Amino acid sequence: MQNLYYEVGSLDKRCYEKFSLTEDLLMEHAASNIQEEIEKRFKKGSSVLIVCGSGNNGADGIALARLLYKKYEVKLYIAFELKSKMAKLQLQRAELLGLKTVDELSSCDVVVDCLFGTGLNKDLDRVSQELIENLNGFDSFKIACDIPSGINPKGEITTTAFFADLTVTMGALKQALYSDMAKDYIGEVKVANLGVQREVYEIQTNVFLLDKGDLKLPLRDKKDAHKGSFGHLNVIAGCKKGAGVIAAKAAFGFGAGLVSVICHDNIDLPYHIMQTHKLAQNCTAIAIGMGLGLYDEKEIKEILNTNLPMIIDADLFHENITLNILEKEVVLTPHPKEFCSLLKLCNLADIKVEELQRDRFFYVKEFCKKYPKVVLLLKGANVLIAQKDKIYVNPLGSAVLSKGGSGDVLSGLVGALLAQGYSAIDAAIHASLAHTIAASNYKKNNYSLIPSDLIEEVKKL
Numbered sequence: 001m002q003n004l005y006y007e008v009g010s011l012d013k014r015c016y017e018k019f020s021l022t023e024d025l026l027m028e029h030a031a032s033n034i035q036e037e038i039e040k041r042f043k044k045g046s047s048v049l050i051v052c053g054s055g056n057n058g059a060d061g062i063a064l065a066r067l068l069y070k071k072y073e074v075k076l077y078i079a080f081e082l083k084s085k086m087a088k089l090q091l092q093r094a095e096l097l098g099l100k101t102v103d104e105l106s107s108c109d110v111v112v113d114c115l116f117g118t119g120l121n122k123d124l125d126r127v128s129q130e131l132i133e134n135l136n137g138f139d140s141f142k143i144a145c146d147i148p149s150g151i152n153p154k155g156e157i158t159t160t161a162f163f164a165d166l167t168v169t170m171g172a173l174k175q176a177l178y179s180d181m182a183k184d185y186i187g188e189v190k191v192a193n194l195g196v197q198r199e200v201y202e203i204q205t206n207v208f209l210l211d212k213g214d215l216k217l218p219l220r221d222k223k224d225a226h227k228g229s230f231g232h233l234n235v236i237a238g239c240k241k242g243a244g245v246i247a248a249k250a251a252f253g254f255g256a257g258l259v260s261v262i263c264h265d266n267i268d269l270p271y272h273i274m275q276t277h278k279l280a281q282n283c284t285a286i287a288i289g290m291g292l293g294l295y296d297e298k299e300i301k302e303i304l305n306t307n308l309p310m311i312i313d314a315d316l317f318h319e320n321i322t323l324n325i326l327e328k329e330v331v332l333t334p335h336p337k338e339f340c341s342l343l344k345l346c347n348l349a350d351i352k353v354e355e356l357q358r359d360r361f362f363y364v365k366e367f368c369k370k371y372p373k374v375v376l377l378l379k380g381a382n383v384l385i386a387q388k389d390k391i392y393v394n395p396l397g398s399a400v401l402s403k404g405g406s407g408d409v410l411s412g413l414v415g416a417l418l419a420q421g422y423s424a425i426d427a428a429i430h431a432s433l434a435h436t437i438a439a440s441n442y443k444k445n446n447y448s449l450i451p452s453d454l455i456e457e458v459k460k461l
């Protein structure tokens with residue numbers, strides 16, 4: 001797990017004040033980290049186009065040009081009149097070496113984008129957009145300095161952005177790199193050490209980036225065990241019964257000792273999954289909402305009123321009865337459209353999906369402020385999992401999962417972990433990790449995965 005920050009300006013400032021480092025020193029490290037990445041990948045004499053803006057992101061680029069000069073064929077392009085003091089100083093230094101700037105863009109082995117970094121504070125004008133689109137058209141290895149230009153501090157792309165193969169981000173990971181919109185633009189991400197180790201540069205945060213190593217599988221460590229030791233998940237199947245069946249199968253494959261599906265019509269279930277009409281006496285967790293459709297209000301209210309661990313999905317995000325349980329520690333797994341509906345039900349916001357996607361972190365925080373016990377898992381290209389003031393970002397998802405049924409598998413995985421005694425936040429985190437890692441282990445191609453393939457991959461984790 002790594003720390004994420006909305007802004008790092010205060011961390012840079014802390015380095016000057018607390019460790020007596022200077023802006024110049026930090027910048028030298030920023031540039032030399034990019035130099036190192038280029039030297040790792042490209043041999044002497046390769047051509048490197050460095051495109052610089054007017055601020056300190058541009059200054060990083062000019063410092064980089066100096067570091068590469070003579071070993072590489074450096075083309076330094078200054079796109080706008082330099083404004084920052086450091087950029088002017090860096091250009092003076094570069095010119096003293098004899099380094100000349102170029103007036104035209106031309107395709108090179110490497111393109112380094114140093115147009116805008118964390119200082120992007122308004123929409124890109126036409127000139128900047130065309131410049132970025134031009135760079136995106138080059139068949140070069142593309143490196144973004146700090147953050148691909150065009151992504152603002154919220155992670156929003158209002159017009160266009162640089163398409164990086166590699167982003168070398170300065171000091172610490174920025175939250176903006178992990179918005180859904182940024183996902184196609186950042187490429188591989190490396191953090192540059194700015195003169196002190198990350199442990200020293202970073203301060204306490206409430207936002208975290210999950211990685212593969214964080215997954216805690218429900219492995220059995222006790223030898224003296226029986227099926228009752230691993231919980232009994234009850235899945236409520238509604239009108240679209242398939243959703244409940246998929247969730248039940250996923251839960252069984254992810255370690256729940258017993259799984260029952262509550263359904264009043266006959267359904268086709270594998271022999272190891274039971275069908276019942278009401279909650280089992282020994283039920284340890286409930287999964288409800290998937291494919292629910294029309295329902296008997298009294299029955300659903302009764303189920304929601306039990307104090308068992310619970311995962312709530314899909315159709316229930318459109319229903320007022322869901323409001324009654326938001327004071328409890330339940331797991332909610334909405335996709336963006338369902339979350340918009342939930343925000344409206346809760347009187348928090350009346351917004352469209354596009355607006356939510358522009359600032360997912362903000363709306364998640366608002367929801368968790370109002371309902372601090374709830375664990376919210378907001379689906380998306382990067383899943384956000386939040387409770388109270390903490391947000392965990394799972395960046396491991398991919399388009400392989402963009403299919404009907406994937407969400408039902410996730411509900412089953414969360415339910416399985418709840419049934420086995422994981423806390424609500426741990427169940428959401430580890431189910432989401434298992435779900436995304438399993439999908440990335442599916443090797444056939446990225447379009448054909450069906451829920452049963454996903455469950456098979458979960459079993460192999």
Ligand SMILES: NC(=O)C1=CN([C@@H]2O[C@H](COP(=O)(O)OP(=O)(O)OC[C@H]3O[C@@H](n4cnc5c(N)ncnc54)[C@H](O)[C@@H]3O)[C@@H](O)[C@H]2O)[C@@H](O)CC1
Nearest residue numbers: 012026027030055056057116117118119120121122123146
């Ligand atoms: N402060 C420090 O100690 C360090 C700063 N570093 C670099 O400094 C960058 C931040 O520098 P700045 O704060 O100068 O900001 P930027 O260089 O990101 O951009 C700010 C400049 O762009 C202009 N601008 C902003 N949005 C624009 C738009 N849409 N269209 C046209 N012009 C626009 C601003 O007026 C300003 O001149 C970081 O991203 C990082 O690359 C690194 O060198 C690490 C150390």
Ligand SMILES: [K+]
Nearest residue numbers: 113116147149
């Ligand atoms: K940049």
